[in-house]
Amino acid sequence: MxxxxxxxxxxxxxxxxxxxxxxxxxxxxxxxxxxxxxxxxxxxxxxxxxxxxxxxxxxxxxxxxxxxxxxxxxxxxxxxxxxxxxxxxxxxxxxxxxxxxxxxxxxxxxxxxxxxxxxEYTFGAGKEVNSLLMVTLGTGVGGGVILNGKILAGVSGTAGEIGHMTMNPYEEEQCNCGKKGCLEQYASAQGMVRVARKVLVNTDKPSVLREMDVLTAKKLWDAGKIGDALALELTEYISRMLGMAIANACYIVDPEMVVLGGGVSQAGEFLLDMVQRAYAENVFPHCRDKKFALAKLRxxxxxxxxxxxxxxxxx
Ligand SMILES: [Zn+2]
Structure with a gap:
């Protein structure tokens, strides 16, 4: 055995x-x-x-x-x-x-x-904590809550489904789930590109993003890292959505740690800092000092x- x-x-x-x-x-x-x-x-x-x-x-x-x-x-x-x-x-x-x-x-x-x-809880970023919320930023936005070593599943199996938390009740486009205004529409790899494209056609501001044949979430975050002003505005906006959604989730489960994983999280500390700052700005003071970490197991x-x-x- x-x-x-x-x-x-x-x-x-x-x-x-x-x-x-x-x-x-x-x-x-x-x-x-x-x-x-x-x-x-x-x-x-x-x-x-x-x-x-x-x-x-x-x-x-x-x-x-x-x-x-x-x-x-x-x-x-x-x-x-x-x-x-x-x-x-x-x-x-x-x-x-x-x-x-x-x-x-x-x-x-x-x-x-x-x-x-x-x-991540057992072998990765969360080895030292008793509870965590993990948010996976990939093709979609996934989420999971671990409390005292156990997955919180919920009666319908959807506990932790942070990607479909409604962030914008006025959104007109539809999410893959059929709803409108889900976090995933702004913070998944596809969602980030969707948001960026929309902003690019509605402004004349110069940006390296305009010169790209194929815009990807990675390129957007890379442009933010080198200080492209419009890319920074976009990554701030996306981080605010994520920070607010994580704050909302933390009111319910208040875990010891928040872990960011998935392909987009390879933007690293730059992304982690931005999301953590947005979280702190949008959360109740008592749970402001939460540990944030990047996933380790990729x-x-x-x-x-x-x-x-x-x-x-x-x-
Ligand atoms: Zn959805």
Whole structure:
């Protein structure tokens, strides 16, 4: 029972890691995500990969404490993965189906952003704290709350879904979720570019952003770092949205630490400082001095969190 697999099912790839309780991550790799209306074909791919890995490491299923899985959809406390839009599945008890098909038990399942938060909590930026809120700035904006080592899932599996917190009730464009004015529309990689494009057509101010063939969130933050005035205005605006949303979330959970992760967080301390400042300006004085940190595990937070799901539940 010294080993487990952490599996992170994404819209395009599935990341898999073999973990040892004592030595941590031993080996990791990824395969393409097979999409479809039900999970069986993808679970068969995962089963094959896991069995191959056990063979090449001279291990048997009896050596496994279990398997942890992260998936891109809300997961309820009783383990129902609800409607993974990016892959095509409806509601499914993925852990139960995977246990039957892979013949390993137990198999735990969690929402990808929440599981990544557990990964940072257990192995990354949050190792020293008892509770954290993680905000993942990527294609979308994900979120996860960890309280005393446990994922806060909620009855509908959506606890921590900060990306769809309404930040602007007057927004006219629609979010991917169908609502209008969600944080994600301003603070995801796509949302940042959307905001920048809008501002660029409505002002004559000079900016290096105008000379770019393809504007990306990374280029926007890079332009802010070199002091481009318009890029700075934009990054301040985006940070204010993020800082306010985090402040709102902190009124409910008041965690010890806020962790910023996801591809956009590679803008580093520059982004972290701006968001933390916006948070402090928009929060109740009693919780102003909160720890803020950048995620440490990058793209591996999901597999680490999935492994933590297993090791924290099975001795
Ligand atoms: Zn939304």
């Amino acid at each position: 010294e080993y487990c697999f952490g599996v992170d099912i994404g819209g395009t790839t599935v990341k898999i890691g073999l973990f040892s309780r004592k030595k941590g991550l031993l080996e990791k790799w990824e395969i393409p995500t097979r999409k479809g209306t039900e999970p069986t074909p993808l679970l068969k791919d995962i089963k094959y990969e896991i069995e191959e890995c056990l063979n090449r490491n001279d291990l048997k299923k009896e050596h496994l404490a279990g398997i942890g899985m992260a998936a891109p959809g809300p997961v309820t406390e009783d383990g129902c993965l609800r409607g993974t839009v990016n892959i095509g599945w409806g509601d499914v008890f993925l852990g139960n189906e995977a246990e039957d098909l892979i013949s390993v038990s137990p198999i735990f399942i969690g929402n990808d952003a929440r599981v990544a938060a557990l990964g 793209n591996d937070a999901g597999i680490f969190g999935a492994a933590a799901l297993v090791f924290q539940s099975v001795n």
